[in-house]
Amino acid sequence: MPASIRIPDGFVEELKARVRPSDVIGRKVKLKKQGKEWVGLSPFTNEKSPSFYVNDQKRIFKDFSSGIGGDVIAFVMETERLSFMEAVEKLADEAGMQLPKATPQDEETYDRRKRLYACCEAACAFFEARLRASEGAEARDYLEGRGLGAAAWARHRLGYAPDDWRKTIDHLKAESFGMQEIIDAGLAVVKEGGGDPYDRFRGRVIFPITDVRGQVIAFGGRGLQPDAKPKYLNSNDTELFHKGRVLYRYKDAREAFGSTDEGGLIVTEGYMDAIAMAEAGIGHAVAPLGTALTEDQLGLLWRAGPEPVLCFDGDAAGLRAAYRSIERALPHLQPERTLFFCLLSGGMDPDDLIRQSGPEAMKQALANSVPLIEVLWRRERDAEPLDTPERQAGLEARLMQAAATIQHAGVRAAYERELKSRKNDHLWQMRRRARGGAGRPDMPTKGAHQTSAPAKTRGLGLLVRAIDSPHLIDVGFETLSMAVFLDEDVATLRDVIISWPDAGAGVDRSVIATHLHELGKMRAADLLNSYPATAVIAPDGAEEREWLVALEQYVARDDPGAQITGARDEVTASPENWRRRRHEVAEREARVARLNEAAEQTDQD
Template identity: 60%
Template sequence: MSSSVRIPDGFLDELKARIRPSDVIGRKVKLTKKGKEWVGLSPFTNEKSPSFYVNDQKRIFKCFSSGMGGDVISFVMETERLSFMEAVEKLAEEAGMELPKADPQSAEVYDHRKRLQEVCEAAAAYYEDRLQSSDGAAAREYLEGRGLKPIAWKRHRLGFAPDDWHKTGAHLKQMGFTQDEILEAGLAKTSDRGGEPYDAFRGRLMFPIPDSRGGIIAFGGRGLTPDAKPKYLNSGDTPLFHKSRVLYRYKAAREALGHGDGGGLIVCEGYMDAIALTEAGFGQAVAPLGTALTEDQISLLWRAGPEPVLCFDGDRAGLGAAYRAIDRALPHVEPGRSLFFVLLPDGMDPDDLIRERGPAAMGEALDGRIALSELLWQRERDAEPLDTPERQAGLEARLMSAAAQIKHPGVKAAYERDLKARMRDHFWQIRQAKRKSSFTPGKGKGRGADTGSAGPAAVAQVQAAGRTRPGVLLLLQAVLNPSILSGMEELLIAADFRNEISNGLRDLIVDFLIEDEDLTLDAVLESMVRQGHEKEIAQIDVKKISNIRLTDPAYRSWKAAVEAFIPVDTTPTADDEVRRLKLKRRLVAERRKAFEERVLLDQQEKAMGKANIGDFWKQFEEQNPWFKGDTPGGS
């Protein structure tokens, strides 16, 4: 039925009159009669007390826990994730009503498609029957070896195509179908030698492929012998079927999703994986048909739910498939449309993982899914070493090129901010690792390491370098040996040097560390001059300080000297609290900004409201427990 056909109001009124809402809804919701209405638990929320009502006289339903309501058409659309036309067609078929035709030509096309679908349905029934016969012994043995019981065979309508060139075709002809119809449905092929057409599937375990309404439109067949080529064979394109636009189990999966809490479908790579997931309790599983996920298939996923999970084998091929899906999806992501990824461990596919480790392991893998933005970052970060400025610039170029593919301006901007924040944080970690590796206590690899004294005498040299306020020379010593500052930020901010100049210098050094700027003596002295401390600078013998190096004893002495400035009274004053919070807030500023942007984007995608932004701090504190209790605000 063409989506452009307008359904007359009279047809819809008659359709609703023929169908009792409680009959349709009662197949999905356990209803209890209460007066003139039926009552049950909401299929849209996880409620404990019933607030879902169906009124057959008014032909409506109302769910007070979710606020949803409407007629039987809207109920089918919501619970089965169907379009309006799909829901009308499904209910019309149930009511025994013929959909109106737009014109004779459209009617002919519609009737022809219906006839081809009847051929496919007849073939599916025949294959099911053959699976139970002596012909299907090898197929049954294979299924039992994969842990599937007969009840699962029936649930998924699995079958067996006889290992014969003409048996299936002959059976379908006996049922009244013509050779042309069998050929056009993809169940037979013409001989290139001028002979009689032959069966397309022979000696294979058969997987019927339904369309979005559940009607069989094509098949997949798995070879049962080691030399079978190809191992999996799909129907070719037909008027009913284009493999790039169909997902295996799509109808059943989105119905299962309709009973859950939203989210999205689970996409795996093959028929058996989808079946294994379903039998393990993950009924929202689907699979593409032997090809990389296409844009049409991604659109189907988003029609079912906003955040589908792509579950790939944990090998190089699986990672490549995930990367291709990123490129296909990026132009079309928007609020309410994203992807998540699961890369399974040890080269396993879902079927392997479930059989070897159980459904709980599969659930844990799904719980550990990562967002599209995270996998994109990992792909570009790991594309090449980042050990030179040129390669680091290459990473930025790749990330921004990927973000530029996004058509939605708001999501594009959010991706750019998120990826830049990840990149800055990663480069900072690289520099920090280099700084740590450059300092070895006892070997004096700080600035000015070629000259000067070693050991505790270095502290005395600093004190003799000039008369100045307590703490200044100690802090300048750290500037000349910046590797010792790694991990010392909290120690510095807790110290009180008991004078404005030293504490100001301390804050200046912390600022340099937080902003990840190059910490040099010239830069620090220049900043002190700008702050009006020229007289203090004049008292410092910069040359003598520059020749001091820290060895292991002096390193420990420096830390002990700073600790001596930490007040014994641990009760923080208001000023102490401000300084402490200032450091903590600055240390996490970039990470917090990126995190908040991701939360806001998630809220947009899930159509949440601004009211839920309060959840941000709860999530942030869970990820940063050391920051717990430090509320936003202040200086």
């Protein structure tokens, strides 16, 4: 690396915060997820049993066979024989971070930023002192009323900005900071049209905002007066601070998260909620800064853990916030990168719930968090009534439109399958309720087609034909989803078929049988393996239509005409058998119609 390149202050910590160790190390070591860690064979020894561990939360690796360990930079240095500077440059390039050359302008920028950091730190110490002074009495009363005592003030470096137009400015000037530095740090406001600058924060409880290294870069202020406008005020964007790229408590939360078994950080709606969580022993809570989550903030969350939980009030405003987060996150979903949602009931926020019912109630609510796909499904399902075919088609269109925004092909396909399955199940349940069906979900309702074929094989032939002619799975997907099979193992085989990735493009009996064995469904696997090979059914032909007709007999219904008495053959015996049975159904329906007409004529006479 050329000697003219200099690492700016804080660059390395920012780089390590942006890079997930398992992503970098996984390119050289085959890693397998084991709890919160990744495990693999050592790249430094010839071990047979894996003793190489990677922890994304702590941002470290450890090889117990060789004793080598460290951060992701150390791994690149060790495996690629690079110097520290070369490893930093390589990782920075991968992370999209530019390592500037040490020009005179860069030296000036470095010195200026260092002064801004110092100015923010001096202001933070000043606000902390004012909270404990006589002028901070009202702020202390407010915090104590929220359950926060002096120890909590110190833990979170809470403070108070005096209700004065220039007191903060005067203090910082006395600390040798110039007026322009105070303005550039976001602590003073310049009047439009000229005039002396004045303090940005006045008469407010102060919450310091830190970067990924824990350095103070900005502030949030909560007004104490009922008519304070706005109620919450953040620093303006500065050279150090961009509100869409920062999360409140991120460094502290990430450190706390490293000692938990959770799947990700918890996102609350405000400072007080995040602090209340931390004080309740849930230290891995963060908060955005008054805006909906941005892509940069989602990136910060996913660098800490794969499954962050977004905690919102369960009211209309909370749901809108959840929906905005879904829209922002969908394009970026990947394996090991999703969201969960904790929607609190009764219009309460985490601070309310903890103060009213205690920390355990909050932990239980978090334990009941639901995945992103569940909130997405509820949103589209409840968007409008589903009482017409057009509205039902609209539901599917909305679901598929949402899934189409997912860039990762595998996750997109999984969402499409799951959302279609949920839609089919929901519409089937609606039809059952409309018909007055009250039987068990796994049992046909009264009037469902019955035959004398042994229950252990009823419907098996239809499913095997779908495996041997996989285009049938796409053609009959909805009917397959709604079909009721009395035998548990036949039903299991159906469930596996409709959830199989890209089933319509081709499935293999042996692969499915192996999967059934892994699920512990030995009998289902034996039924599949022992069934004779079937002839391939051509698309769009008569046999395909007959297969669909046969499958429809397994959809629960109350139509007495669908029940054929005296049938003694296996329902999937042959296409000819089905043609005969459909003819019998048609004749019976015609007889019923003629009898009804005769009865009506008699009544008229």
